[in-house]
Amino acid sequence: MKKIVYITFVSLLAVACVPAKKYKELEAKYNKCQEDQASYKSQSIEYGNRLKEVEVELSTLKDAYEQLTSDTTKMMNDYRMLQTEYDRKVQSCSDLEKRYEKMMASGSQDMQKLVGDLEDTRVELQKKEDRLNKLEQDLIAREKAIKAKEERIEELEKVIKMQEKIVADLKAKITEALRGFADKGITVVEKDGKIYVSMEAKLLFPSGSTVVNNEGKGVLIDLAKVLQDQTELDIIVEGHTDSDPMKSSAHPKNNWELSVLRSTAVVEIMLGNSHMDPAKITAAGRSEFHPVDPDDKAKNRRIEIIISPDLKPLFDLISQSSE
Incomplete structure (x- = not known):
């Protein structure tokens, strides 16, 4: 009896050996994808927050610049009024000195009063001159300060425009490269400084399969050729499924595995047909939990390629300019 059980066990082990090995490889890929996705999300959130901080700083600087300009205009008006008053006092002092000299010559009895008036005028003149000098400083x-703020605003606007231009130019290149597939379930949109290339699953995969078909390969190769020379990009390839459960005992066994395996297959084709940097691309699976249309399962079954400019060089520029 024991011998029969042993023979049965060995037979089952021989049959299951290949799937078990494949499963471990898939499980390792899945875990690596999750780690890469977590790292990418952390960097993306950090750079997104820093970009928002730059935009807030820019807005604050513009408000301060406008207030400073308004205050300076008022101060210039005060300065001109004070200069006019100062000139008037100088003339008054000169007139009093002439009167004083005239009275000294004529021996006028009003000399004492004139001396007092002259001294008061000189004191007041000195105060106004001191105030005028301080106002000038x-x-x-x-x-x-206005010049410094103008330069800072110009630097920040230059950085933001540079980032916007990178995204706009890249979106235009991608749209042009995929123009021939526009009516086959491909959309290219720009949102929050990133480019989202969404491809319906039916364009790339047979139902339930993780093997990209020939037409899908053509799309991915065209896209990879556009991206291969863009060195300052971070790319994440996300697999998405509908909510229907898998009905297979083999791999993929569930929607999580299906979404990860499909994104991995897309990445392998893009890397295998271009010189894209593997360190800049991440494969991830989102299963059924990020639908774009709850009422249209076909739209939810998709591959989404999210392309983000690497903002580190831009923030390095900001850090250098603020030192």
Whole structure:
């Protein structure tokens, strides 16, 4: 009896050996995908937050610049009024001095009063001159501050425009490369500074399969050729399924495995037909949990390629300019 059980066990082990090995390889790929996806998400959130901080700083600087310009205009008006008053006082002082000299020559009895008036005028004149000098220094300081803020605003606007241009140019190239497949379930949109290339699963895979068909390979190769020379990009390939459960005991056994295996198959084709940097691309599976249309399962079965400009060089530029 024991011998029969042993023979049966050995037979089953021989039959199951290949699927078990394949499963371990898939499980390793799946775990690696999850780690890469977590790392990418963390970097994406960090750079997204830093970009928002730059935009907030830019808005704050613009408000401060407008307020400073308004204050400076008012100060310039005050400066001109004070200069006019100062000139008037100088003339008054000169007139009093002439009267004083005339009275000294004529021996006028009003000499004492004139001396007092003259001294008061000189004191007031000195105060206004001191205020005028201080106001002039304040104007110089404010002009320097305005210039510094103008330069900072120009730098920040340049950085943001550079990032926007990179995304817009790349979207145009991708759209042109995939123009021939526009009516076959492919969309290219720009959102939040990223480019989303969405492909319906039927364009790439037979139902339930993880093997890309010939037409799908053509699409992926065309896209890879556009991206291969774009060195400062981070790319994540996401597999998505509908909510229907898998009915297979073989792999893929569930929607998680199906979504991961499909994204991995897409990545392998793109890397195998271009010189894209493997360190810049991540394969991930989202299963059925991110539908685009709850009422249309076909749209939910898709591959989504999310292309993000690498913002690190831009933030390095910001850091250097703020030191």
